[in-house]
Amino acid sequence: MNFKKDELYFIPLGGAEQFGVNLNVYGYQGKWLAIDCGLGFADEKFPGIDILLPDPAFVEERRKDLVGLIITHAHEDHIGAVQHLWPRLKCPIYASPFTAAVLRKKMSENPLCKDAEVIEIKAGETLNLKPFKITFTPVTHSVPETSALFIETDVGNILHSGDWNLDPAPTIGQPTDPAPFKKFGEKGVLAYIGDSTNAEVDGMSGSEGDVEKGLAALFKECGGRIAVTIFASNIGRLRSICLAAKESGRQVALLGRSLHTMVSAARDCGYLKDVPQFVSEDDIGYLPDDKIIMIVTGSQGEARAQLARIARGEHQEITFKAGDTVVFSARPIPGNEREIIAVKNNLAASRVRIISPRETKHCIHVSGHPAREEITQMLQWVKPQSVIAVHGERTMLEAHAALALELQVPTAIVPNNGSVIRLYPGTPQVIDHVETGLLAVEPGRILSADHQAIVQRRKLQFSGTVHATLVMNARGDLVTxxxxxxxxxxxxxxxxxxxxxxxxxxxxxxxxxxxxxxELYDDKFVSEEMRIGIRRFVQHKLQIKPKTTVHVVRV
Ligand SMILES: [Zn+2]
Ligand SMILES: [Zn+2]
Incomplete structure (x- = not known):
């Protein structure tokens, strides 16, 4: 692909085909701007892998022309890949003070990130990264200091929404202010690149204020211990739980390292001031069961997270018993359902009461993403020339684009990861495709997600293996x-x-x-014939084609 200096491009390198792994780039005047760098959860298609990353190869190849990486907010699907991929990009990072605080804590875990520079940009501030002028505009979301980005260039303006909603009573920060969006709309907006997560959901996403009330009512009904599982980065929800706990006369303990990281970043930035001190993990046992609420990681069924470990009875300190309650105050991310059910089955076996958002009359979860009424509102404020649907599964993106067309937006585009969209000149359209993909994180290395190691592992799950070793002498007879x-x-x-x-x-x-x-003198011939023969034999016996290896050793 030959990029022209006077054309303005948008390329979603990740996040346009699945939830998570967001990585977006804009190109103009030979310069590139990256926005967000998040992780995704691996499902059973990736045996042994928990975390996926977007492949940054496209940006890495253009590193010398990369003006910076902007992180819109501190959710894992936007921030979580930075500590793994920054060493390949080595560019300045720009983020709100809270996002920067979280990022610094995460990056401190990787020595290769020690030279990383995270520059704080406050709400409403404008950043000049020529040829892009970017204004950080506050929006409501479930984590503090979330920004939508107004990106101005001399050929047109772009609104990169990030994650947002129009919660009228957020528990952290202010409701999204329409004024700057309307004003930006008046300047003329070439493209709205927006959050599609809830584009299939009618109405409004709801209010965190209602969750606080719903949780308080629910807690009052519960005897025994209560555990609430959330995304660690959902600081808004964490505050709601703490306030509801206070109202029901319970103290709160945090279980899970990522929760402590997020809470300490939030406290450093002046949040959670009205939340009482947390009970330490060691002291939980000293409190009566009906005086404690535990906030635990693992709402997505992650096998190594605190909730799954407690549910399996593998936690050193904490156990659940009949009469205790576990509240899932989070939405299952598509692909995680099986893991979540496994955790719920373990809890049910201990006769623990399980409460999920759909199974209770109380409001215990609202989404941080805009539903159809909110998207409609936003598009009426901004009046963009085009809508490009990102951040979601294919059906969500399609619903977002269809809604935009219904609302008389002239152009709506559903990209794939790697689609090159020319925003200027002419009507925005997909003009090409660049190579992109996913990376898989293992404890000691990062692999391409279609690396043979993972492909073979996937096959082995279904086929099993046979290994044979033949020790032969120079005449071709078996020695043993x-x-x-x-x-x-x-x-x-x-x-x-x-x-x-x-x-x-x-x-x-x-x-x-x-x-x-x-034939017996020829090692290659013997091992290949043997491999085929053994495989055929096992297939005949078991109707399974195992992965077969044969070693011929000559003595
Ligand atoms: Zn988010
Ligand atoms: Zn997101």
Whole structure:
């Protein structure tokens, strides 16, 4: 793709095909501006992987022309990849003071990020990163200091919405002020690049103020211990829980490292001042059951998070018993449903009462993203020439684009990850596609998500493996019995399992007996014929094609 200096481009490198992994870039005058760099959750298609990242290769290749990375807010799907990917970008980072505080804590965990510079931009401030002029405009969301970005260039203006809603009574920060949006609309907006998460949901997203009341009413009905699970970054919800707890005469403890990180960043920035001190984890046991509420990580069923560990009975300090209550005050992210059900099953086995948003009359969760009425309101304020739907699954993006067209926006685009959208000159449209993808985070390395290691792991889940070693002399005779081991096919410790492996050995000997002397001299030939033969034999026996490897050793 040949980028022209006088054209204005938008490319979503991640976040346009799934929830999470947001990474967006704008290009103009040979310069590039990146917005957000977030993680996504891996589902069972990625065995052994918890976290996915957007592939930053496109931006990395243009690093010398990258004017900066802006983070709109401190949610993981916008901020969570920075500590992994910054070493490949090495550009200045711009964020609100709270977002910067969270980012610095996260980046301090990676020594490769020690030179990273995070520059704080306050609400309403304008940042000049030529040829882009960016104004941080506060919006309501479930985390403090969330910004929509007004991006001005000399060929047109863009509103990059980030995540937002029109909660009339937020528990953190102020309701979104329409005035700056209307004013920006009056200047003329070429493109609105916007949050599609709730574009399929009618009405308004609701109010965090109602959640606080709903939780307080629910807590009063509960005896025993209460645990509430949320996203650690949902500081608005955390405050609602604390205030509701106070009203119901309970103290609050935090379980989970990411909660402590977020809360300490929030306190450093002057938030949560009216929230009482938390009870330490060690002191939970000294409080009567009906005087404690635990806020725990793991609302998405993450196996290693606190909630899943407690539910499995693997937590050192905390156990749940009949009569205790676990409240899921979060929405399942698509793809996490199975893990969440697994956690709920474990809780149910301990006769713990489980409360989820859909199964209670109380309001215990509202979304931080705009529903259809809110999107409509925003588009009426801004009156953009085009809407580009990002941040969501395909059906959400399509619903967002359809709504925009219904509202007489002249152009609506549903991009894919890597779509090159020319915003200027002419009508905005997809003109090309650049290579992008996902990366998978392992404890010791980062791999491409379609790396053979992961592809093979996925296959192994279904097929099992057979390994055979043949020790042969120079004449092609076996020096000792072939060694065979299988994984995921039989129980190697019981009789039928051992018989199965013995049968494979007999098969190996039969295959060798059919080979000529010349063939037996050829290691490659022997191992390949043997691999095919063993695979065929197992398929005949079990109707499964195992991953098969054969080593020929000459002595
Ligand atoms: Zn968010
Ligand atoms: Zn988001």
């Amino acid at each position: 019995d072939p060694q065979v081991s299988t994984v995921g096919l039989v129980d190697p410790d019981d009789e039928t399992g051992q018989k199965f492996e013995d049968d494979i050995i007999d098969e190996i000997e039969d295959i060798l007996a059919d080979m000529t002397r010349e």
